[in-house]
Amino acid sequence: MSEISTPQKHERRKQHRPGELLEAALDLFVEKGFAATRAEEVAARAGVSKGTLFLYFQSKEELFKAVVRENVVKPVSEGVEEVANFKGSCGQLLKYLMLEWWRRYGSTKASGISKMIISEANNFPELAAFYQAEVIMPAVSLLQGVLERGRSQGEFKNFNTEQTAMAVIAPMLFLIMSKHSSALCHSGSKLMKPEDFIAQHAELIVRGLSVENA
Amino acid sequence: MSEISTPQKHERRKQHRPGELLEAALDLFVEKGFAATRAEEVAARAGVSKGTLFLYFQSKEELFKAVVRENVVKPVSEGVEEVANFKGSCGQLLKYLMLEWWRRYGSTKASGISKMIISEANNFPELAAFYQAEVIMPAVSLLQGVLERGRSQGEFKNFNTEQTAMAVIAPMLFLIMSKHSSALCHSGSKLMKPEDFIAQHAELIVRGLSVENA
Amino acid sequence: MSEISTPQKHERRKQHRPGELLEAALDLFVEKGFAATRAEEVAARAGVSKGTLFLYFQSKEELFKAVVRENVVKPVSEGVEEVANFKGSCGQLLKYLMLEWWRRYGSTKASGISKMIISEANNFPELAAFYQAEVIMPAVSLLQGVLERGRSQGEFKNFNTEQTAMAVIAPMLFLIMSKHSSALCHSGSKLMKPEDFIAQHAELIVRGLSVENA
Amino acid sequence: MSEISTPQKHERRKQHRPGELLEAALDLFVEKGFAATRAEEVAARAGVSKGTLFLYFQSKEELFKAVVRENVVKPVSEGVEEVANFKGSCGQLLKYLMLEWWRRYGSTKASGISKMIISEANNFPELAAFYQAEVIMPAVSLLQGVLERGRSQGEFKNFNTEQTAMAVIAPMLFLIMSKHSSALCHSGSKLMKPEDFIAQHAELIVRGLSVENA
DNA sequence: CATGAATGAGTGTTCATTCAT
DNA sequence: CATGAATGAACACTCATTCAT
Numbered sequence: 001m002s003e004i005s006t007p008q009k010h011e012r013r014k015q016h017r018p019g020e021l022l023e024a025a026l027d028l029f030v031e032k033g034f035a036a037t038r039a040e041e042v043a044a045r046a047g048v049s050k051g052t053l054f055l056y057f058q059s060k061e062e063l064f065k066a067v068v069r070e071n072v073v074k075p076v077s078e079g080v081e082e083v084a085n086f087k088g089s090c091g092q093l094l095k096y097l098m099l100e101w102w103r104r105y106g107s108t109k110a111s112g113i114s115k116m117i118i119s120e121a122n123n124f125p126e127l128a129a130f131y132q133a134e135v136i137m138p139a140v141s142l143l144q145g146v147l148e149r150g151r152s153q154g155e156f157k158n159f160n161t162e163q164t165a166m167a168v169i170a171p172m173l174f175l176i177m178s179k180h181s182s183a184l185c186h187s188g189s190k191l192m193k194p195e196d197f198i199a200q201h202a203e204l205i206v207r208g209l210s211v212e213n214a
Numbered sequence: 215m216s217e218i219s220t221p222q223k224h225e226r227r228k229q230h231r232p233g234e235l236l237e238a239a240l241d242l243f244v245e246k247g248f249a250a251t252r253a254e255e256v257a258a259r260a261g262v263s264k265g266t267l268f269l270y271f272q273s274k275e276e277l278f279k280a281v282v283r284e285n286v287v288k289p290v291s292e293g294v295e296e297v298a299n300f301k302g303s304c305g306q307l308l309k310y311l312m313l314e315w316w317r318r319y320g321s322t323k324a325s326g327i328s329k330m331i332i333s334e335a336n337n338f339p340e341l342a343a344f345y346q347a348e349v350i351m352p353a354v355s356l357l358q359g360v361l362e363r364g365r366s367q368g369e370f371k372n373f374n375t376e377q378t379a380m381a382v383i384a385p386m387l388f389l390i391m392s393k394h395s396s397a398l399c400h401s402g403s404k405l406m407k408p409e410d411f412i413a414q415h416a417e418l419i420v421r422g423l424s425v426e427n428a
Numbered sequence: 429m430s431e432i433s434t435p436q437k438h439e440r441r442k443q444h445r446p447g448e449l450l451e452a453a454l455d456l457f458v459e460k461g462f463a464a465t466r467a468e469e470v471a472a473r474a475g476v477s478k479g480t481l482f483l484y485f486q487s488k489e490e491l492f493k494a495v496v497r498e499n500v501v502k503p504v505s506e507g508v509e510e511v512a513n514f515k516g517s518c519g520q521l522l523k524y525l526m527l528e529w530w531r532r533y534g535s536t537k538a539s540g541i542s543k544m545i546i547s548e549a550n551n552f553p554e555l556a557a558f559y560q561a562e563v564i565m566p567a568v569s570l571l572q573g574v575l576e577r578g579r580s581q582g583e584f585k586n587f588n589t590e591q592t593a594m595a596v597i598a599p600m601l602f603l604i605m606s607k608h609s610s611a612l613c614h615s616g617s618k619l620m621k622p623e624d625f626i627a628q629h630a631e632l633i634v635r636g637l638s639v640e641n642a
Numbered sequence: 643m644s645e646i647s648t649p650q651k652h653e654r655r656k657q658h659r660p661g662e663l664l665e666a667a668l669d670l671f672v673e674k675g676f677a678a679t680r681a682e683e684v685a686a687r688a689g690v691s692k693g694t695l696f697l698y699f700q701s702k703e704e705l706f707k708a709v710v711r712e713n714v715v716k717p718v719s720e721g722v723e724e725v726a727n728f729k730g731s732c733g734q735l736l737k738y739l740m741l742e743w744w745r746r747y748g749s750t751k752a753s754g755i756s757k758m759i760i761s762e763a764n765n766f767p768e769l770a771a772f773y774q775a776e777v778i779m780p781a782v783s784l785l786q787g788v789l790e791r792g793r794s795q796g797e798f799k800n801f802n803t804e805q806t807a808m809a810v811i812a813p814m815l816f817l818i819m820s821k822h823s824s825a826l827c828h829s830g831s832k833l834m835k836p837e838d839f840i841a842q843h844a845e846l847i848v849r850g851l852s853v854e855n856a
Numbered sequence: 857c858a859t860g861a862a863t864g865a866g867t868g869t870t871c872a873t874t875c876a877t
Numbered sequence: 878c879a880t881g882a883a884t885g886a887a888c889a890c891t892c893a894t895t896c897a898t
Contacts (some may be wrong), residue, residue, distance in 0.1 A: 049864065055862075121397035163410065184350065203422075254871075545825045591842050602815055635853070693883065
């Protein structure tokens, strides 16, 4: 029975390394930001040496991109599918989308990297472009699609698509910044539940979109 | 008579040194953030040597604190007076407040240090507490006062005060972040004018607050 | 009968491993020099893993020495025989020798390791001594023999043996350095064919050696 | 008399720093090559810290270029002037040029950086290009000018300009390589004086250039 | 025998801070 | 007061070498 090769220690560890590093990197990027996170610290938190980190990721920037792909791109694309399959009114869809995004992304540790990019994009243009292309654009497109669907079905009226998309995203980003910045987190989080804030905001927006004269 | 010093040009410059450094630091902190701003660059922009900067400010962090103290408190307290003196409905007041805040603070360079503090607060706990106490709390109190006034006058109904205050602040912060982060500025700024966004949002909120059943 | 192992494909490869590594190392040492050649790249080009390289060679330096031993000694000793058997004048012999050396060694990839040793000898004293003993000395002796034969036969006159030997070697080394250094190859190689340069130089030397008064 | 400010310690050192660093860098580049010379070691040899080196030179590569400009470009351009002013036959000029170049450059420590570039050009293309443009090209042009002058004056005949220029440079480079590579230096230098080698070679070339039929 | 995951010392470069002038 | 030369700790990234499998 020892003949059937189960993965040995060496082997098993190897397979888990990237994931462990990604997790450590997520923690630290969220905690300290990109520039202030030292590669060696990421490695240490994952229980490996500095050299090992660079065995799996070409550079700190690539490590970061991998973290983004793993933690931010995924939730966005999940939203795309759900929107396509959603049965119900566009108002319901919009509310559902906002609440689910918060539940699945905004309220998680992963949302900290959105805060991080917004904070440091100016100093790392390449990362900004990456985030722009992989996260912002898809998310905005998704939302505008929903709004346009609502308009063509006569459900939503008298609104500017781009502005309204921003209005939907704004409270999400506000909560994310609040959650991850010690300059804001003590004001918002204790006073109310974020889901309630989102729900209220969603209600407000849908109401506004449904009103006859703008 | 020589006792009463008539300030010479050289003398005046000397006395203005800290102010010039503060201004240079504001520019650079807004542009690059705290960590990425080099002390030498600040000194150079102020027209003095690196050594001189450390003559007036014990450390880069002290310089940072001085910049925050100088630029962040004033705009908030101005709002307090105007609210007290405002003649008109609470809905009008709320809209006025939001637009004026944007005009006088959000749209200026100074708002960049709000972005900067939110971005880097985690790495500078003292600043986070300072910003919380001096900026966030007063602003929130002011807003909640307006909302409560509206409720007691029967103008606003069916709302949670804290949540609604957040809903008012959120678009401001969203715009400030957008304005100062390349991760967001390209999506927002070209699509619409910030004042329009604020106006639309104010309208949405006031409408929502005025609706009979929530 | 199973005792006499018919080399299987896998078996043959195993036995050829060192040779393949040596060849890969030759290529890379010639291309990049010793210090800039990475062990992993050598292994990869030989189609084995990094660990395997260190199975056959204790260290990168040992690999280097093996490459030198394998590639540098042979071409020199071949010249010795031919000189002994040559029929014709010493002038003809000298010209023949110079052209053949270029053809059989200088113009080949192998000459790159001469360039490499000359370039990096200072950082690897053992190799310098080895090259000195195994390559330089025999080559110089061979040449001086030819020159002395020419003098004793009355064909060559009025020359210093050591200096003239150097004069014969100099253009060879010059061409080898030119061929393998981008600092020189663009000036030399496009302007003329190396063989022409050698031929001209040989002609010049033989003419000079044959002139009555120096 | 103490009123007249003589440079103080701090000041005097500053003025000498670049020179001291350049000298230390020359020593080490010649001794170990570009890649193997550590910036910190250069600084240490100049008696300063690593940081100070980068105060005066943007990068190791810039340091190197400065060394080249200081030690290699200068001797070449000196040659240009002298050629312009030379009174005498082109044969005399050519011999003079070769001997002087050896005396003023080849025989000095500075020539080691020519060896160094030839050795490492492949790994540092930018340096190779720099050396090509600043050193090789001017030197070759200078030589070809002399040869053409000789031809137009009827003194030199039946030769290819490029090839002959190479033939003039070759022994110089050969001696430089010999002098600075432990793989060669023990063979050449003890057997003859380099000046004699150069003289003999110069004689050989001039004789060849002056012969009626090639 | 062969692998390739893991290591950690080493390198060029930056920058806040100090201090002699 | 003001300067700017000097420092040295820090950091991302590399690579020869080892060793468990």
